[in-house]
Amino acid sequence: MKVLVPVKRVIDYNVKVRVKADQTGVELANVKMSMNPFDEISVEEAIRLKEAGTATEVIAVSLGAQQCQETIRTALAMGADRGIHVLHDGDLEPLAVAKMLKAVVDKEQPELVILGKQAIDDDANQTGQMLAALLGWGQATFASKIEMGAGEAKVTREIDGGLETISLKLPAIVTTDLRLNEPRYASLPNIMKAKKKPIDQFSPADLGVDPAPRLETLKVEEPAKREAGVTVADVAELVSKLRTEAKVI
Amino acid sequence: MSVLVVAEHDNSDIAPATLNTVTAAAEIGGDITVLVAGSGSAAAADAAAKIAGVSKVLHADSAEYANGLAENVAPLVVALAAGYSHVLAPATSFGKNVLPRAAALLDVQQISEISGVVDADTFVRPIYAGNAMATVKSSDAVKVITVRTTAFDAAASEGGSAAVEAADAKGDAGLSSYVGAELSSSERPELTSAKIVISGGRGMQNGENFAMLEEVADKLGAAVGASRAAVDAGFVPNDYQVGQTGKVVAPDLYIAVGISGAIQHLAGMKDSKVIVAINKDEEAPIFQVADYGLVADLFEAVPALSKELDG
Structure with a gap:
């Protein structure tokens, strides 16, 4: 069974994001970039399926600028077998990404695609669901446990009220939540080995997809700032302030 | 303008998140229709009809909607969307799961988790964990939107008297099935x-x-x-x-x-x-x-x- 794992290059989760002065977006120049944390969880899960003998090949795919190849190399260093890069400079929205991933799926015929539930840059939480729709496959979003069976996958999902388990016919889409696994760090020998693993490159046109955005970003602003608070000396002062000043209890 | 709100419910009650979503719909303007897709869900449909500001409830009641599986609910939303300028759902685990699937089938770029309505085409949404607020304008024929519920007040759950109309079920997609759930139970507020x-x-x-x-x-x-x-x-x-x-x-x-x-x-x-x-x-x-x-x-x-x- 082939497993496809889409990975996105995003601003590292530890970086304090700054809005550009001209309000066209956020500052990306000289900012540390990393693999979207949820995608690391996807890569880890796919590799574990391979180690368990369930998966035969793990393919990492990334869409975007040339530097996305670094993100693919990270997945290869973790243990993915080969990479696919769809080169495109400029913004990509989830619908266009899902269409291009569908073209890759049509070509590669994986039985399982594991995606992060959301990317920590645009916080859209759409691509997996959209890809499932375009392929006409079942979807298990926000997964905290995946059990592969014959022709089906049983997936536990993190939902607002607790946990829910659903069963999907294969092929299927799974999107990962935080508790699915703890991603490994790539070892130095594996980082060296990853440099020799193949990465195929395509353009959106090769895949027959128009990547033009549907949404126009009119402006990007700083959120409203909170006013500085006060330090209270003890619990008694805290409760008194909450009662008489803030009037919230 | 006319807005279709996909209700979150448990077949007997309407989830509070639906009430916040109705308020977002009211800010967009036009008639508000609430879709209740469930099984044995007449009580939920009646509750939706009482929400202030709702003009119609579409009620699709069939076994395949019992557990809100996206593979079954999304085609229903798609079949109904043609009559509306906007389709909204709360940005809860239910709405986040179902609505992007419907959006892709409609060939629409969804706008996720809006925190503000500027006009019928333009919305504000947080990005980068809320460290930036983006104002985006959609050119899609139907706007498909999830709503950050904390950014909009809850509509009154009483006071409305919308008509409840039956909607045709679309059948089981046969792609997924519900196995079970472990829900946290608490006497404390949600x-x-x-x-x-x-x-x-x-x-x-x-x-x-x-x-x-x-x-x-x-x-x-x-x-x-x-x-x-x-x-x-x-x-x-x-x-x-x-x-x-x-x-x-x-x-x-x-x-x-x-x-x-x-x-x-x-x-x-x-x-x-x-x-x-x-x-x-x-x-x-x-x-x-x-x-x-x-x-x-x-x-x-x-x-x-x-x-x-x-x-």
């Missing part, structure tokens, strides 16, 4: 709609210590939440998590106990009206967003807080 929330972080040290927070919560009528660190460590279940990828809350009072304040946590609570932080590390970033900060050992401060509330 986290996302509670007026007061008290959350614990890694500083709580273990799950048993959350009993201290529960004691305070019960005195205040509060819900109990947690940071990702506390959930990852297994102190409390996943549905307690407040943050960028957990629940977003905006209560009147948020009390953060033993939480350092990573940006991912702040994303889920920084729109609270009043924030209290209790942490022994005075350098903790949580103090930068707190209205009232108490630098103290939580194992002394929380029992003292509980006692003080009796006074």
Whole structure:
């Protein structure tokens, strides 16, 4: 069974994001970039399926600028077998990404695609669901446990009220939540080995997809700032302030 | 303009998140229709008809909608969407699961988790864990939108008298099936709609210590939440998590106990009206967003807080 794992290059989760002065977006120049944390969880899960003998090949795919190849190399260093890069400079929205991933799926015929539930840059939480729709496959979003069976996958999902388990016919889409696994760090020998693993490159046109955005970003602003608070000396002062000043209890 | 709101419900009651979504629909303008897709869900459809501002309820009642599976609900939304300028759902685990699937089938780029309506085509939404606010304009024929429920007041659950109309079911897609659920049960208010929330972080040290927070919560009528660190460590279940990828809350009072304040946590609570932080590390970033900060050992401060509330 082939497993496809889409990975996105995003601003590292530890970086304090700054809005550009001209309000066209956020500052990306000289900012540390990393693999979207949820995608690391996807890569880890796919590799574990391979180690368990369930998966035969793990393919990492990334869409975007040339530097996305670094993100693919990270997945290869973790243990993915080969990479696919769809080169495109400029913004990509989830619908266009899902269409291009569908073209890759049509070509590669994986039985399982594991995606992060959301990317920590645009916080859209759409691509997996959209890809499932375009392929006409079942979807298990926000997964905290995946059990592969014959022709089906049983997936536990993190939902607002607790946990829910659903069963999907294969092929299927799974999107990962935080508790699915703890991603490994790539070892130095594996980082060296990853440099020799193949990465195929395509353009959106090769895949027959128009990547033009549907949404126009009119402006990007700083959120409203909170006013500085006060330090209270003890619990008694805290409760008194909450009662008489803030009037919230 | 006409707005279709996909209701979240449990077949008998309408989820509070649906009420916030109706308010977002009212800000867009035009007639509001609520879709209730369920099984044995007549009570939920009747409840939807009573929501103030709703002009019609479409009720699709069939076995395949019993558990809200996206593979079954999305084609129904797609079949109905043609008559509407906007399709909205709450940005809950239900709406986030179903609506992008419908959007892709409609060939629409969804706008996720809006926090503001500028006009019928233009919306404000948080990006980068709320560290930036983007104003985006859609050129799609139908706007498909999920709504950040804390950014909109709840519509009144009584006062409306909409007509309930049956909608044709679309059948079981046969792609997925519901196996079961383990839902947390609590007598306390629901986290996302509670007026007061008290959350614990890694500083709580273990799950048993959350009993201290529960004691305070019960005195205040509060819900109990947690940071990702506390959930990852297994102190409390996943549905307690407040943050960028957990629940977003905006209560009147948020009390953060033993939480350092990573940006991912702040994303889920920084729109609270009043924030209290209790942490022994005075350098903790949580103090930068707190209205009232108490630098103290939580194992002394929380029992003292509980006692003080009796006074």
